[in-house]
Amino acid sequence: MRSIRKLYQFFVDIPIEAGSTLNDRFEVLRVLGTGSYGIVYLCKDLKTLENKVIKQLRPSKRKKRREIELFENEIKVMRSLNHPRVPAVYETFxxxxNYFYVMSFIEGDNLEDLIFEKKKTFKEKESLLILAELLEIVKELHFNSIYHRDLRIPNIIMKKNHPYLIDFGLSKRVLNNELNQQKIQELKQQDYYDLGEILLYLLYTTYSSEKKKALPWKEELSLEKETVFLLKRLLGTKETYSNSREILVDLRAALKAGQQDIN
Incomplete structure (x- = not known):
């Protein structure tokens, strides 16, 4: 069944060709990426001459009301935010x-591409500072009862060494008393765990092993004990964090151990 679905998507989810015009205004320049639910294009706004990003719901998904609702939810979530490190949504059409929405273009490098294609490395202090900026974004999301649920290196754009968060396709906004505190805490924990995974990716960029046998990260990486403690709590091998303030306390301690602090 899965192979049939994949075959169907292969023939149906054909990206729009470069040079095409969308909504009589946006010229498609190239495909930026594809995901489970959408195809993302870099476009030129023929009215303002600015570059914009347009996300299209995959054609294979457009006949299912549930898939359309998820796409519409992503738009609502992003529109409810006003954060400089999150793309702004301009319009839908x-x-x-087909279903589309237009958002601002963040000119930078995808963190996954930086690590695996450009082989960029991040030292411990630099990794912690990136985590600090991501934590600030996540803190704002949680304040607005929004949980990203897909914090991964492909969903982070680095612009002038600062992280920007994209792709809210799996995000959830909790309204009123929709969920109890335990469920809300579970959503928080998922985002915190993902932050720990991102930090590990960054820290491993400087790691080079000559050993054939893989070891636990605590043995492979040479880190300040404060950073190890922070990671253990983020990843849930020690008492998990209940809020971003607790994370920030340990993050500051880790940075201080490396003779650097944050505001």
């Missing part, structure tokens, strides 16, 4: 049965 439909065409030939």
């Amino acid at each position: 439909t065409g030939n049965g």
Whole structure:
């Protein structure tokens, strides 16, 4: 069944060609990426001459109301935010049965590409500072009862050494008393765990092993004990964090151990 679905998507989810015009205004320049639910294009706004990003719901998903609702939820979540490190949504439109929304273009490098293609390395202090900036974004999301649920290196754009968060396709906004405190805490924990995974990715960029046998990260990486403690709590091998303030306390301690602090 899965192979049939994949085959169907292969023939149906054909990206729009470069040079095409969407909504009589946006010229498609190239495909930026594809995900489980969407195809993302870099476009030129023929009215303002600015570059914009347009996300299209995959054509294979557009006939299912549930998939359309998820796409609409992503738009609502992003519109509810006003954060400089999150893309701004400008408008939505439909065409030939397809669903689109337009957002700001963040000119930078995808963190996954930086690590695996450009082989960029991040030292411990630099990794912690990136985590601090990501934590600030996540703190704002949680304050607005929004939980990203997909914090991964492909969903982070680095612009002038600062992280920007993209792709809210799996995000959830909790309204009123929709969930009890235990469920809300679980959503928080998922984002905190993902932050720990991102930090590990960054820290491993400087790691070079000549050993054939893989060891636990605590043995492979040479880190300040404060950083180890922070990671253990983020990843849940020690008492988990209940809020971002607790994370910030340990993050500051880790940075202080490396003779650097944050505001």
